[in-house]
């Protein structure tokens with residue numbers, strides 16, 4: 001499959017001097033479900049705006065849907081659908097009217113347009129409220145209507161900027177299912193940004209991790225996880241003075257890799273985590289260090305992120321995850 | 329072809345939005361009618377000083393009130409574009425295949441239609457109160473054309489401000505501050521001969537006076553080609569200047 005997006009050395013500097021994206025390069029294959037993962041302010045929206053012709057890039061060579069970004073912005077706009085981070089609907093217009101306006105601006109006419117509107121309302125399950133002003137929709141309904149309007153002209157490439165941020169679990173899962181369907185059944189290439197690891201993990205087959213405007217990792221979710229070297233072992237050590245000593249001790253243990261600080265403790269990776277854990281406890285106790293908490297888990301994208309950036313992604317979300325999954 | 333289609337699509341959008349906000353439309357319509365009723369009653373005695381005017385002060389006031397409609401509607405487009413800029417809806421439109429000037433043009437047509445409808449209502453009230461339009465139906469059409477053209481020229485100023493500042497508050501503040509002085513220090517509401525000399529001078533250069541004078545000659549009679557000519561030249565100059573500014577700001581926003 002050829003690349004539907006190629007980005008070489010893209011940089012975006014805002015007029016106020018903010019370097020939002022610095023010299024990033026990547027490619028997206030046709031039919032791919034591509035994820036762009038990064039925390040707040042990483043440069044995800046900036047990248048999407050540059051690729052979709054909304055924002056002028058400072059440097060780099062970009063081609064989207066077979067067209068050069070500098071030379072053929074109109075052709076690019078014809079080929080892509082965009083769901084921006086801020087839901088943008090006309091709140092005075094009904095759901096149907098919003099779709100009709102969007103369809104007309106995409107140069108659709110008459111019966112074809114009306115049929116497409118009904119088809120999309122059905123897809124996003126809004127056919128019952130299609131005649132209600134969008135201003136009276138819930139957040140999830142608005143997102144779904146916005147998604148439908150991005151699809152009205154049957155684009156072969158869809159850009160989605162944090163499509164599920166701020167939505168409840170139900171709406172989120174619904175959007176995931178539409179997106180999987182669009183990608184699998186209709187072969188639409190999807191470029192999705194997210195700060196949710198579980199979202200990237202579930203949906204994306206190819207991932208780039210972005211932080212501070214730079215790409216820090218590329219690969220499939222499983223490749224990225226495999227590169228960590230096995231399961232994640234997390235130790236909580238309350239006394240921060242003991243932590244660096246504990247790290248030194250861990251470094252002497254065979255088979256333990258990627259030892260690094262994590263909030264309130266240490267994280268390390270090992271293929272045979274179950275066996276090695278006894279060695280860890282023995283070695284630490286010999287030095288009088290007792291971890292207050294110890295866990296083994298298969299690595300998540302959060303571990304990838306921690307490994308690449310030294311920080312957890314949105315720790316507030318993670319700490320809440322135990323009790324209220326996904327709720328923001 | 330796409331340009332016409334897009335202009336029509338956006339014209340419909342803005343029209344629907346206006347009619348879904350009846351309070352705004354209502355106050356915009358109500359203000360000129362209130363002026364007409366209030367001033368024609370309170371200042372009835374002005375008629376004594378207008379011996380040459382058949383229909384008295386009410387007939388004198390009517391053209392001013394019609395022109396008032398243009399001034400009240402002129403900021404609508406600027407407010408709307410600032411809202412679309414802030415809500416991200418403009419970006420959404422820019423991501424489609426829309427022919428971009430249609431975004432502005434659709435709005436201008438909507439506002440001109442609104443002004444024409446409001447002016448018809450104002451004229452209807454005046455006629456109901458006893459004013460005779462001396463120039464008949466063709467005169468009414470020319471009045472509506474003049475008011476629509478005046479509104480168009482003024483709306484360019486507010487579009488440029490809206491695009492530049494992206495703040496609806498700025499537009500309301502500016503229109504609020506300049507509104508009363510330029511309305512009252514003109515020939516639109518009160519006979520200029522009552523004014524002190526300095527105010528007469530200002531009034532003589534005030535574009536509102538020009539638009540009101542054309543309309544007044546069409547209502548009261550005595551239309552002269554030069555009044556029409558100078559009014560259209562002046563409004564034309566305002567239109568060219570304000571739309572040069574608007575297009576300049578629009579290009580900055582869309583690139």
Ligand SMILES: Nc1ncnc2c1ncn2[C@@H]1O[C@H](COP(=O)(O)OP(=O)(O)OP(=O)(O)O)[C@@H](O)[C@H]1O
Nearest residue numbers: 014016018020038039040041042043044045046047
């Ligand atoms: N219009 C702007 N002018 C100046 N700086 C900006 C502008 N928009 C964004 N930035 C800055 O650029 C950086 C990247 O922002 P961007 O919106 O691309 O991040 P993001 O990854 O989308 O974050 P989020 O997850 O919060 O949406 C941030 O530091 C941000 O403050």
Ligand SMILES: [Mg+2]
Nearest residue numbers: 044045046085
């Ligand atoms: Mg963003």
